[in-house]
Amino acid sequence: MNCQGNALKTDLYELTMAAGYFQNNMADIKAVFELSCHTMPPNRSYLVSCGLEQIVEYILNLKFSEEDINFIKSIPAFKAVDPSFFEYLKSFKFTGDLWAMPEGEIFFAGEPVIQVVAPLIEAQILETYLLSVLNVETLVATKAARVVQAACLDGKERSVIDFGSRRAHGPQAGILAARAAYIGGCLGTSNVYAGKHFGIPLYGTVAHSWIEAFDSEHAAFKAYFDVFPQNSILLIDTYDTLKAAQEISRLKFKKDIKGVRIDSGNLKILSKKVRQLLNKEGLHQVKIIASGNLNEYKIAELVKAKAPIDIFGVGTDMVTSRDYPALDLTYKLVEIEDGKGNIQFKAKRSQGKKTIPARKQIFRKFTKKCKIERDSLGLFSEAPDDTIPLLKPVLEAGKLAQGLPALEEIRKSFKEKVLTLPEACLNTERSHYLKPVLTPRLRQLSNSQG
Amino acid sequence: MNCQGNALKTDLYELTMAAGYFQNNMADIKAVFELSCHTMPPNRSYLVSCGLEQIVEYILNLKFSEEDINFIKSIPAFKAVDPSFFEYLKSFKFTGDLWAMPEGEIFFAGEPVIQVVAPLIEAQILETYLLSVLNVETLVATKAARVVQAACLDGKERSVIDFGSRRAHGPQAGILAARAAYIGGCLGTSNVYAGKHFGIPLYGTVAHSWIEAFDSEHAAFKAYFDVFPQNSILLIDTYDTLKAAQEISRLKFKKDIKGVRIDSGNLKILSKKVRQLLNKEGLHQVKIIASGNLNEYKIAELVKAKAPIDIFGVGTDMVTSRDYPALDLTYKLVEIEDGKGNIQFKAKRSQGKKTIPARKQIFRKFTKKCKIERDSLGLFSEAPDDTIPLLKPVLEAGKLAQGLPALEEIRKSFKEKVLTLPEACLNTERSHYLKPVLTPRLRQLSNSQG
Numbered sequence: 001m002n003c004q005g006n007a008l009k010t011d012l013y014e015l016t017m018a019a020g021y022f023q024n025n026m027a028d029i030k031a032v033f034e035l036s037c038h039t040m041p042p043n044r045s046y047l048v049s050c051g052l053e054q055i056v057e058y059i060l061n062l063k064f065s066e067e068d069i070n071f072i073k074s075i076p077a078f079k080a081v082d083p084s085f086f087e088y089l090k091s092f093k094f095t096g097d098l099w100a101m102p103e104g105e106i107f108f109a110g111e112p113v114i115q116v117v118a119p120l121i122e123a124q125i126l127e128t129y130l131l132s133v134l135n136v137e138t139l140v141a142t143k144a145a146r147v148v149q150a151a152c153l154d155g156k157e158r159s160v161i162d163f164g165s166r167r168a169h170g171p172q173a174g175i176l177a178a179r180a181a182y183i184g185g186c187l188g189t190s191n192v193y194a195g196k197h198f199g200i201p202l203y204g205t206v207a208h209s210w211i212e213a214f215d216s217e218h219a220a221f222k223a224y225f226d227v228f229p230q231n232s233i234l235l236i237d238t239y240d241t242l243k244a245a246q247e248i249s250r251l252k253f254k255k256d257i258k259g260v261r262i263d264s265g266n267l268k269i270l271s272k273k274v275r276q277l278l279n280k281e282g283l284h285q286v287k288i289i290a291s292g293n294l295n296e297y298k299i300a301e302l303v304k305a306k307a308p309i310d311i312f313g314v315g316t317d318m319v320t321s322r323d324y325p326a327l328d329l330t331y332k333l334v335e336i337e338d339g340k341g342n343i344q345f346k347a348k349r350s351q352g353k354k355t356i357p358a359r360k361q362i363f364r365k366f367t368k369k370c371k372i373e374r375d376s377l378g379l380f381s382e383a384p385d386d387t388i389p390l391l392k393p394v395l396e397a398g399k400l401a402q403g404l405p406a407l408e409e410i411r412k413s414f415k416e417k418v419l420t421l422p423e424a425c426l427n428t429e430r431s432h433y434l435k436p437v438l439t440p441r442l443r444q445l446s447n448s449q450g
Numbered sequence: 451m452n453c454q455g456n457a458l459k460t461d462l463y464e465l466t467m468a469a470g471y472f473q474n475n476m477a478d479i480k481a482v483f484e485l486s487c488h489t490m491p492p493n494r495s496y497l498v499s500c501g502l503e504q505i506v507e508y509i510l511n512l513k514f515s516e517e518d519i520n521f522i523k524s525i526p527a528f529k530a531v532d533p534s535f536f537e538y539l540k541s542f543k544f545t546g547d548l549w550a551m552p553e554g555e556i557f558f559a560g561e562p563v564i565q566v567v568a569p570l571i572e573a574q575i576l577e578t579y580l581l582s583v584l585n586v587e588t589l590v591a592t593k594a595a596r597v598v599q600a601a602c603l604d605g606k607e608r609s610v611i612d613f614g615s616r617r618a619h620g621p622q623a624g625i626l627a628a629r630a631a632y633i634g635g636c637l638g639t640s641n642v643y644a645g646k647h648f649g650i651p652l653y654g655t656v657a658h659s660w661i662e663a664f665d666s667e668h669a670a671f672k673a674y675f676d677v678f679p680q681n682s683i684l685l686i687d688t689y690d691t692l693k694a695a696q697e698i699s700r701l702k703f704k705k706d707i708k709g710v711r712i713d714s715g716n717l718k719i720l721s722k723k724v725r726q727l728l729n730k731e732g733l734h735q736v737k738i739i740a741s742g743n744l745n746e747y748k749i750a751e752l753v754k755a756k757a758p759i760d761i762f763g764v765g766t767d768m769v770t771s772r773d774y775p776a777l778d779l780t781y782k783l784v785e786i787e788d789g790k791g792n793i794q795f796k797a798k799r800s801q802g803k804k805t806i807p808a809r810k811q812i813f814r815k816f817t818k819k820c821k822i823e824r825d826s827l828g829l830f831s832e833a834p835d836d837t838i839p840l841l842k843p844v845l846e847a848g849k850l851a852q853g854l855p856a857l858e859e860i861r862k863s864f865k866e867k868v869l870t871l872p873e874a875c876l877n878t879e880r881s882h883y884l885k886p887v888l889t890p891r892l893r894q895l896s897n898s899q900g
Contacts, residue, residue, distance in 0.1 A: 210470065
């Protein structure tokens with residue numbers, strides 16, 4: 001993505017706090033912040049970690065340009081701020097550590113996904129950007145995983161393609177959603193920029209306007225095939241889906257048609273009738289693509305009803321996570337050093353918003369059959385037997401600890417991780433949430449903090 | 451916003467159709483597309499047009515770079531496309547007309563907000579970007595208007611500030627939401643980039659992490675005041691809101707404090723008790739700011755309960771339009787010229803997705819008391835008596851018809867437009883939707899199209 005001007009893509013209070021820490025000689029105090037989600041969204045049994053690559057890109061490129069600094073100076077609230085703070089911003093860069101779950105990891109509410117260990121001022125400045133990126137990508141990857149799961153409910157492989165860019169919250173959200181949907185298991189996207197930037201396979205043929213621009217569907221189908229013989233998916237619902245399906249048998253190139261798309265009407269009935277019509281003509285090779293306000297629930301219904309649909313195009317519901325468009329992610333201070341280098345544990349005690357102090361690690365335990373048995377939330381220094389820690393080092397002293405995985409690798413990794421979910425977590429209609437348990441040591445520490 | 455690489459921020463099918471029109475010698479046929487919303491969201495009685503400035507910026511700067519074109523060439527579907535199409539893309543620019551409702555205009559489902567009159571290929575290519583920008587900005591401006599309305603439910607002026615960037619769908623969505631929220635009536639935003647780019651007033655002080663980073667709330671309050679004496683809003687809910695409010699009376703600078711913020715707990719009870727404590731100390735000047743998962747319904751409850759809150763900070767619900775995060779906006783072909791220069795009217799007849807053909811205009815009629823009486827949807831060439839047309843020329847032959855209004859002007863205009871809404875439309879808890887009626891001529895034409 002574009003990194004220009006990113007330093008100002010933040011909440012003002014990150015900058016007022018930065019100036020405040022700086023002037024109070026607290027900028028360099030070592031602090032630990034954790035980013036986590038408090039509540040499981042309805043019907044979700046798991047979340048899919050997504051967005052880390054964009055976060056790392058942001059952190060590695062984060063700097064304040066002269067223009068940025070001049071603007072901050074001009075904000076009325078900054079009138080009394082000491083000029084040395086603006087000098088500091090000129091050379092700002094992130095020098096701390098970042099620990100995180102790898103993208104495509106499965107996690108649950110209450111578990112830190114990202115952990116920043118850095119000078120207080122640096123850790124604070126990251127907050128807003130990290131939250132907004134992780135929010136949208138994790139939401140969409142999670143939703144996409146559910147949609148793909150529904151499409152394959154009967155054990156048969158069916159594909160889902162992201163068609164949502166037009167309904168995303170602006171062009172950038174569409175691109176981030178395309179990436180997240182791919183990680184969540186989609187076959188590809190309609191978003192061309194995402195295809196170029198991330199290498200995601202691209203799909204798309206024509207809209208209804210194409211069909212309408214011609215005098216007849218026959219003419220529209222032929223004109224399209226002439227230009228795109230290798231990509232011959234015909235849109236058949238502009239006027240009368242069944243008539244259009246019959247029209248196909250009159251096309252000279254009918255044996256070369258790859259698919260038909262139905263975007264409206266009763267998809268269960270229409271897909272069955274269209275399949276019959278196609279099969280009667282021996283056009284068994286023609287796949288049926290369905291689209292139009294689909295989501296995991298509607299797709300599950302179609303699969304259960306044995307609608308002969310091969311590919312689902314999913315848009316709005318997936319890219320906006322329509323039924324739950326915002327995770328309650330927070331970025332909380334959990335540890336800070338005092339002046340003497342001792343660690344102080346920190347927690348909020350606000351009503352309904354209590355947090356658990358201390359730098360943590362998530363320890364995942366598997367059954368003998370390689371299913372997730374339980375996650376424990378413990379102190380970072382713990383290492384319970386037979387568990388695997390989920391937070392891994394990503395940045396060390398401001399530099400990449402190791403190369404980030406390729407997108408294909410992340411997608412494959414998530415596909416494998418899904419297999420570790422207990423059966424009950426795979427029901428998309430009911431939440432079965434494996435709430436992490438605190439280790440005795442973390443519980444004791446948390447209780448002692450009031 | 452950043453315009454680089456915008457040409458690829460689109461659905462693949464816009465480009466396959468473009469190539470198809472080009473190779474079928476249809477690229478230059480004059481076409482009319484209309485962008486409109488089909489369904490009123492629940493409880494909404496009106497929508498606030500927002501996003502036109504970003505759309506115009508996109509169109510005026512739209513071009514395909516060599517890198518963009520090389521990428522399109524490399525997409526497998528484009529294998530058989532004639533090289534002359536890629537030559538055409540090199541010199542692509544929008545040469546058509548754009549008509550639109552001004553930003554900040556009030557509109558209803560069924561009314562075209564944007565109308566593109568252009569060579570078919572040019573009009574088609576704009577679709578995805580236009581939809582995604584208008585979707586998010588219109589959603590958020592509409593939601594913000596409702597939130598502001600609730601805050602002033604009893605006729606008393608109260609301010610709303612956008613705090614939502616962290617929960618927006620990525621950094622760009624946060625910036626667009628800040629703009630839309632400002633147009634919808636917010637006092638300002640926490641988003642620094644939006645402050646710089648759009649000149650929106652900025653607000654923000656500290657997070658809970660600031661309070662926790664100090665040994666006591668007293669120390670945290672004092673350290674903040676030392677740096678920001680002009681911006682002294684103290685966050686008082688980190689541990690115990692009432693204790694923190696009492697702490698304020700012990701601050702030497704208590705007479706200079708501008709406000710306190712409460713971000714959790716029972717805001718109705720806490721705001722009343724905090725107000726009492728402050729008043730007892732003679733601190734009548736200290737404003738109470740409330741935040742934390744607020745929306746129009748919760749704010750209305752607080753106002754009805756006479757909670758002494760002066761300013762509301764609103765985030766997630768507003769910037770994601772949480773209860774309805776996607777409008778069903780579509781971009782439909784309504785007219786096209788045939789080979790002989792005659793106009794053909796176009797409409798979709800898909801089940802549940804029927805559209806009304808012909809280039810249209812919206813004619814608004816007002817009562818004698820300057821309230822909206824009725825909108826009529828008519829042919830573009832009509833001019834019913836005593837009505838005002840809502841679609842205005844924005845681009846003519848690819849160039850600005852006139853300068854776009856400044857943001858402050860748009861905000862002011864919306865504030866005035868709200869006053870034209872009938873009383874029944876101002877109830878945020880029930881939809882009273884003034885459905886536009888078709889003029890006899892448009893109804894006749896629409897019926898004749900089947």
